Amino acid sequence: MANKAFGVINSAANYIRVEGLHDYRPIGAFSFLGRFRVIDFPISNFSNSGINRIHVYLNSRPRSIVEHIGSGRHYNINSKRGNLQLLFTQKNGASSIYNTDINAYIENCEQIERMPQDYVIIAPSYMVYKQDFQKLLDEHVESGTDITILYHKVDQAKEYYRACNVVNLNKQKGVVSLERNMGTAKEKNISMDTYVMSKQLFVDLVRKARRESSAYSLADMIALNCDTLDIRGYQHKGYFAPITSLDDYYRANMELLDYATSMEFFKSDWPFYTKTTDACPTQYFHGAQVVNSMICNAGLIEGTVENSIIGRNVHIGKGAIIKNSIILSYADIADGTYIENAVIDKWVKVKNVKKIVSDSVTPAYVKRSDIL
Amino acid sequence: MANKAFGVINSAANYIRVEGLHDYRPIGAFSFLGRFRVIDFPISNFSNSGINRIHVYLNSRPRSIVEHIGSGRHYNINSKRGNLQLLFTQKNGASSIYNTDINAYIENCEQIERMPQDYVIIAPSYMVYKQDFQKLLDEHVESGTDITILYHKVDQAKEYYRACNVVNLNKQKGVVSLERNMGTAKEKNISMDTYVMSKQLFVDLVRKARRESSAYSLADMIALNCDTLDIRGYQHKGYFAPITSLDDYYRANMELLDYATSMEFFKSDWPFYTKTTDACPTQYFHGAQVVNSMICNAGLIEGTVENSIIGRNVHIGKGAIIKNSIILSYADIADGTYIENAVIDKWVKVKNVKKIVSDSVTPAYVKRSDIL
Amino acid sequence: MAQTNMLAMILAGGRGSRLHELTNKVAKPAVSYGGKYRIIDFPLSNCANSGIDVVGVLTQYESVLLNSYVAAGGRWGLDTKDSGVFVLTPREKADSGLDVYRGTADAISQNIDFIDAYDPEYLLILSGDHIYKMNYDKMLRFHKEKGADATIAVRGVPMKEASRFGIMNTDGNGRIIEFEEKPAKPKSNLASMGIYIFTWKTLRKLLVEDMKNPESSHDFGNDIIPKMLGDDKQLWAYEFSGYWKDVGTIDSLWEANMDLLDSDNELNLNDTSWKIYTEDNGIVPQYIASTAKIDEAYINQGAAVGGTVQRSVIFTNCKIAPGAKVVDSVLMPGAIVEEGAVVTRALVAENIRIGKNAKVGDKKSEEILLVAKNVKGED
């Protein structure tokens, strides 16, 4: 059954905005658990599912993703038979209302139409989850449905998932409607913005959208066609994290500090690939105290780390205390600093400020390359 | 001496425009001799010179170049020790007056400042020539000059090179001025837009330009500093072709139909690397007549080809006649067609039109994917 | 492995002595073919296109060129994280000394540790010296459907030639009931192509037994397949009907090249959905000079033609001077034909120079002339 579908990895819609981090890179390029980038997850899902022709849509600031993806060899994608193709959409800025997935598809229509596969699977570059797409495709084909939508049942739809769509299902798992999550109830079926359909229907919807409104997204088109098309939901289970706000990002990382959740998500039969940086192991000095944390390589740990995620090449000075925080790569935290409930971006040097603490639920954020 | 400089490959200035071809891709992505892309030449020059840290600036429509360059392995650049880094400049369209090299450098200043090399060699992505940059660098360092400019002495400056700059030299090869070629004389020293200087001076000039005018280019800054800096010319010899108009493009290709010129340019001690497409050999059928032409692989030749360049996967039908033309990849020329003095872009199908001829010096141009 | 759970082993050991001087310095699978390829590009590209990620190449003879050629697995895209092409030569182990491969089965047996390291469910065994395009994934699906222990690819040969081949006799449904090596009176025309899929667990057990058997010649055809038939294992014949050519002799190698001149040739190297990948370097397109005359030819990039070429295959970097003539011939990479020289019904080896006005080959000769030494010119 392999290779009947090609993959599309989509970038975030114009209304999705992660405070701070988003100023420097698209969500797909966000560091995740200190070691991965968010886009590693959808690409690995495709690769592990035997889908090796993948279109990756890039909007603003593509450099970091282009560098990270490279030739795609580290994703186990045969460079001759398969292809990780980077497609650029440039006409509009990231937050323009014209920056829709539909306009990106229109700009690259020639590439889409040249694909020899009959089906397409569309997955977002800004959500972290594990899914066998081949299985999803097989079920889609077998059921004879027009569109299959992947969804996840959550019970915190009031606090989180606010930039996501909600899938309303009938008893037969038919999609009755697709609409923005307004936080009206705790339990919701959150759309994972992941769709399976025939290439033909995909192209038709894109063309139709173009005729109807320049600001329509594919999700809008699907929502508008709930009556006329046979659209069904497919429930995803396991770890699921849409990275659509700083809160969601923070929470997504922290959840994986739970060892059982982490072991269930990272299994050797479904590897998540990423680009190596050839960083050496991490050195723990006399006096270091580390508990319940994920520590990346090339660290120099002299202080205390609790319930935190420490990226690559980070230095935690003597007597420094890091609690419930995410410290991204190349940060340098001086002796005696106290950090709690914070996200520290790459290349930050905390030299003079002695305390960084957020007292709200939302973590404090320190900007990339800042010297404090 | 290797690795004392890093390379910068620059894209064309906003006033350079190649009619037709330029609508679909940047000049660096133009097909050259049917087999190469223009950017293969500067990258190969760097690689052969042992310079393996290279910044490639991309402006609009980066897809084709990103795909072509990939990980850079085919350019013999060690992916661990070296790096072909793609840098994007997106704030402005290709033809905006704000689209200057200076603004591109400003946008990526962090990347430039992180380079450990003391010198920088800047070369354009839109000129074809062969140059040992290590030799150029050694001479630059030895002479103790501030900036070395590569130039080429031409005797057709009235007809061609109209989008290029001219270098005026004193007896000591000092650069007295740098200005646009106004076609005032036949003989001129054409600037090859290739500069060697210290990284420090490069950064200083970029910063200074920013303070003085948002529309300044690096060439402008150099021109303005001819009095204050020690700037010298370094004469290039051999084949040289700036691709700055359709005429120049056509002529650059045609010149290499001269076997002696071609053999002098393509030597095994200075290979030009390109990405393979795994195209099979070309098949000549009974009745084919081919003379004085360069034919790429995977061709199916049934007709007549004279003084022409035929790209990959091109079909020339029975009785078709191609004269003094450039036919790019995947074109399909039906039986009995007559084409003279034309540039036929990729994926063109000539089915119904029986004759394509330009009677002026400028070749006829047929747009990409057109069906005629 | 993710895609097929099948590992491929290419038997490339052959000294290929019927190819004479062509294999003096290179193993047979590294011999040039088709204007730009080497023979082993075909099984390797087939593997890549069939979704097979790991390929072992078994050889013990003049492996330097073959080694450096196939080790660059990127040519076939086989250099991703979990894929690779590995040259496996005999080696010393903790419990055994250095010894040559004693037979096709022994070559696999000596590398059981390599195979085990990848833990495949199926093992595909291929020859390194056949020209063909085949989807091994389809064959694997057949193997699974039949619940086979071994599946052997076969092709129909003319009945009168059948006694020259290893013939598979099947029941009505395709299950193999008998194997006869070059039978005097063949009962079927299904010849083995030397392409096997084995369920690895089953084969592994048989190989371990076979290694201990002093009577065995350690060969798949002589020992393993008969043993399996004797044990009443499920052996199935998988019929293949596309282009297939054994290029073991100078004549057949020449013929296989000439087949490409046929405008409807079945091999169709121009098919972009099943490309044959090979080494490629950034040389210039082929240059056809004003003095050239070309009538039916298959020419690769980097060649320069100034003379006459008729019904010939011209490889990379060949040079045919003005006034030279090449007819019904194959010129391997870098061959040079000087002014006034005439080459007819010949196969000219790599980098051979045919001097001025020299004449080689004979239009009427039944056999193809192999030119493996420079030919001096005449004034």
Next chain:
Amino acid sequence: MAQTNMLAMILAGGRGSRLHELTNKVAKPAVSYGGKYRIIDFPLSNCANSGIDVVGVLTQYESVLLNSYVAAGGRWGLDTKDSGVFVLTPREKADSGLDVYRGTADAISQNIDFIDAYDPEYLLILSGDHIYKMNYDKMLRFHKEKGADATIAVRGVPMKEASRFGIMNTDGNGRIIEFEEKPAKPKSNLASMGIYIFTWKTLRKLLVEDMKNPESSHDFGNDIIPKMLGDDKQLWAYEFSGYWKDVGTIDSLWEANMDLLDSDNELNLNDTSWKIYTEDNGIVPQYIASTAKIDEAYINQGAAVGGTVQRSVIFTNCKIAPGAKVVDSVLMPGAIVEEGAVVTRALVAENIRIGKNAKVGDKKSEEILLVAKNVKGED
């Protein structure tokens, strides 16, 4: 080759029997070191960082893992168009049968055809079992400056230990005038590091002669170097003063690992201007549980620590259960220490499991304990 015109050959043949069970299944250069590396990563990364593009790895013993490890040259960036890492095992040739490498020089002699294919000006010969960072390009520049026929890297050893090494006696300027293997009364303290640069033309001639000499043991130290000195060739000593360690025994391998705990360790694997490249897979960061206590440790990604770790090096995918204790030890990839177990002054081999409450190693033991078999737990 563009950059240095020097080709490197790594002598990786060693069975390394002093490393006991660690080399039962892998050649010595493939043994693990430093939390995530293998020994051969050091010469290979040094080559890549020195601008050397082509590296031959000579081996005849258990080459499967070494082969599949180094053949993926991309790990060191050595997989560009004209670069590569090639495993060279003994092979059958048109004019000779399959034979083992008889000595270090013979290993090179048997691969003259491989070297010739790249036509290098200089040949760099390295051992596959030393831990160090060295810029071979600097050594080459020294070789050129001196107009040397051979340059040998040396390092100063304490004079009282000099009689354990091959010692180079030089004139005042660094030119080697005498070589003594383990001299009873050493005249200098410059020990050979087994790193040679030869001008290839000169060496090639000597090797061809040496192959014909029935008296020769075909060894660089015993035969080639003395012969060159006798012929009054230009041999120069290139002094190296950085970190260097022969990891030929369990004790020295353990020590070299322990050196990394030193906060100012000279090797400095964290230096981004001279990275050591190795295999890397997308495993999770190291997980340090709530129950963990870490005091001086060098830990790689993928490890999970629930117990106590003191002065130890912990490799990829090791698991140390809550309540377990690892002191002054090295845990190789995948080693597991179960609840209540205590590991002291030990080197635990790959994928070994130390069962519940088991105690291995002794704080007072002079020698380091190699644990190469699973240790049963106790209730």
